[in-house]
Amino acid sequence: MLLNVLLAGLSLAAFYFILSAGLSLVFGIMGVLNFASAGYFVLGVYATWYGLGHGWGMLPALLLAAAVGGAVAWLVEAALLRPLYGNVGGQILTTLGVMLILGETVNWIFGPQIQEEPMQGLLAGTVVLGGMPFPVYRLLLIAAGIMIFLLLSSVLRDTAIGLKVRAGVESQTLAELAGVRVAPLRSFVYAAGGVLAGLAGGLYGPFSGVYPTAGVDTLLLTFIVVVIGGLGSVPGTLAASLVIGLAEALVGFYAPNLALTVNVLAMIVILVLRPQGLLGKPPGRRDTHAA
Amino acid sequence: MSLVLQEVRARVAGIPVLHGVDLSLRAGGVVALLGRNGAGKTTTLRTVLGLAQLEGGGISCGGVDLGRLPTWRRARQGIFYVPEDGGVFQDLSVLENLRISARMAPERVLGPFPELGPLLPRRAALLSGGERKILALGRAFASGSPWLLIDEPSLGLAPGVLRRLAQAVSTLREHAAILLVEQNLGFAQAVADEYVLMHQGRSVDHGPIAALRESTFFDTAMHFGSGQGGS
Numbered sequence: 001m002l003l004n005v006l007l008a009g010l011s012l013a014a015f016y017f018i019l020s021a022g023l024s025l026v027f028g029i030m031g032v033l034n035f036a037s038a039g040y041f042v043l044g045v046y047a048t049w050y051g052l053g054h055g056w057g058m059l060p061a062l063l064l065a066a067a068v069g070g071a072v073a074w075l076v077e078a079a080l081l082r083p084l085y086g087n088v089g090g091q092i093l094t095t096l097g098v099m100l101i102l103g104e105t106v107n108w109i110f111g112p113q114i115q116e117e118p119m120q121g122l123l124a125g126t127v128v129l130g131g132m133p134f135p136v137y138r139l140l141l142i143a144a145g146i147m148i149f150l151l152l153s154s155v156l157r158d159t160a161i162g163l164k165v166r167a168g169v170e171s172q173t174l175a176e177l178a179g180v181r182v183a184p185l186r187s188f189v190y191a192a193g194g195v196l197a198g199l200a201g202g203l204y205g206p207f208s209g210v211y212p213t214a215g216v217d218t219l220l221l222t223f224i225v226v227v228i229g230g231l232g233s234v235p236g237t238l239a240a241s242l243v244i245g246l247a248e249a250l251v252g253f254y255a256p257n258l259a260l261t262v263n264v265l266a267m268i269v270i271l272v273l274r275p276q277g278l279l280g281k282p283p284g285r286r287d288t289h290a291a
Numbered sequence: 292m293s294l295v296l297q298e299v300r301a302r303v304a305g306i307p308v309l310h311g312v313d314l315s316l317r318a319g320g321v322v323a324l325l326g327r328n329g330a331g332k333t334t335t336l337r338t339v340l341g342l343a344q345l346e347g348g349g350i351s352c353g354g355v356d357l358g359r360l361p362t363w364r365r366a367r368q369g370i371f372y373v374p375e376d377g378g379v380f381q382d383l384s385v386l387e388n389l390r391i392s393a394r395m396a397p398e399r400v401l402g403p404f405p406e407l408g409p410l411l412p413r414r415a416a417l418l419s420g421g422e423r424k425i426l427a428l429g430r431a432f433a434s435g436s437p438w439l440l441i442d443e444p445s446l447g448l449a450p451g452v453l454r455r456l457a458q459a460v461s462t463l464r465e466h467a468a469i470l471l472v473e474q475n476l477g478f479a480q481a482v483a484d485e486y487v488l489m490h491q492g493r494s495v496d497h498g499p500i501a502a503l504r505e506s507t508f509f510d511t512a513m514h515f516g517s518g519q520g521g522s
Contacts, residue, residue, distance in 0.1 A: 166383060166387075167380050167391055169382075170381065170382045170383070173342065176362040176363040176366065177372050177378065178434075179363055179434075281382070
């Protein structure tokens with residue numbers, strides 16, 4: 001039984017990581033919490049539902065979700081956010097507006113009812129682990145989380161653009177002094193955040209249902225994960241996802257009504273002990289070279 | 292070919308700080324920008340990079356007007372800034388710090404800066420103050436930039452490290468022109484060949500570094516009593 005609960009926690013952690021990693025990087029390079037992420041998420045939920053409903057396999061349906069999330073995020077950044085750089089309040093309000101518009105648009109087109117994800121084949125089945133049945137789909141979530149972490153880590157560590165992103169997250173001024181043009185990096189990171197949010201949405205439907213407020217429902221936990229992990233830190237987001245996912249599964253198993261309370265308490269305790277989050281940089285180390 | 296500032300006026304956070312700075316740094320030269328705290332030396336360097344708001348006058352490099360260019364374009368124009376704290380990326384390794392602005396294989400830096408060799412995989416946040424300054428100068432070398440703006444490299448360093456730093460700056464001057472802000476007169480005199488004295492946001496005098504103490508503005512600008520000199 002405990003093995004199943006732990007695996008359920010790991011699958012939640014994987015899901016939270018995929019959803020939160022993009023949000024964390026977007027905050028790192030733009031300095032704002034991107035509410036619109038919940039909008040790209042819900043687009044991903046419905047894109048996957050559409051794909052599976054038309055007989056696509058899970059992988060193409062997820063790729064569609066990621067592409068839709070990324071494309072819409074790229075457009076939003078280019079058309080709405082780019083003119084607002086330097087205006088943090090304007091950016092936050094804009095991302096909030098985008099979240100509401102996308103959610104309401106989906107509601108208007110597909111209606112408010114919860115739709116069931118048409119899962120088929122192996123992914124709809126279970127395997128017996130520790131004497132108990134465990135959904136195969138949740139194992140897919142864990143595998144997806146590990147793959148996304150390895151891919152993100154590799155891009156950030158081993159590629160030229162990853163190096164520039166990490167430099168820009170640490171200090172945009174120092175990055176520009178090194179000749180790095182930060183504006184395209186922002187677009188790239190924001191679109192990548194949309195890809196990850198869309199992908200997370202695609203993975204969400206099969207275990208929680210397809211409905212227009214799915215993005216808003218996950219928003220609070222996503223922010224908790226990002227804040228606990230340390231804004232702008234991908235390894236921190238992974239650590240926080242593990243804390244929150246495992247806590248939610250364990251507490252949810254023994255005391256289902258306390259799951260969210262425990263997550264908020266975990267955030268409060270961690271922020272009291274480490275205001276910058278688990279692996280975030282201390283406030284004194286933020287961009288001291290800025291104009 | 293020169294980096295030229297003409298009657299530069301600039302603001303920081305809306306407050307006028309520079310009221311008229313003139314200087315010319317020719318290719319291969321080293322100019323020490325001297326003056327007491329608050330004279331506007333660091334602001335002068337930051338204005339060249341576009342980090343302070345240029346309000347009037349002109350800044351050009353090799354005939355190219357820098358005044359309206361964003362910071363990253365000025366950097367790509369061949370101007371590299373080493374701020375007082377070194378300006379290294381603390382979350383990146385030493386090798387990554389060299390790589391991000393390098394116009395040459397980062398390993399070539401190990402010739403003039405061999406002490407960086409064993410430090411290459413280390414995160415810059417874990418370096419000592421002296422190691423960080425050497426890394427900052429190593430980055431300047433790796434950038435291949437012909438114009439280096441170096442702010443207070445000697446600040447807070449032990450005498451032994453200072454000697455190594457002076458050596459490193461001498462290495463850099465073989466490859467680039469340097470505009471050096473420095474409070475340590477001995478250090479400035481050891482590496483510079485010209486000086487510009489600043490006082491209350493203006494450049495008030497300039498000349499060969501050997502004639503620095505003969506300047507009629509020396510005591511006023513450096514705030515020393517007669518016969519004294521900074522260490």
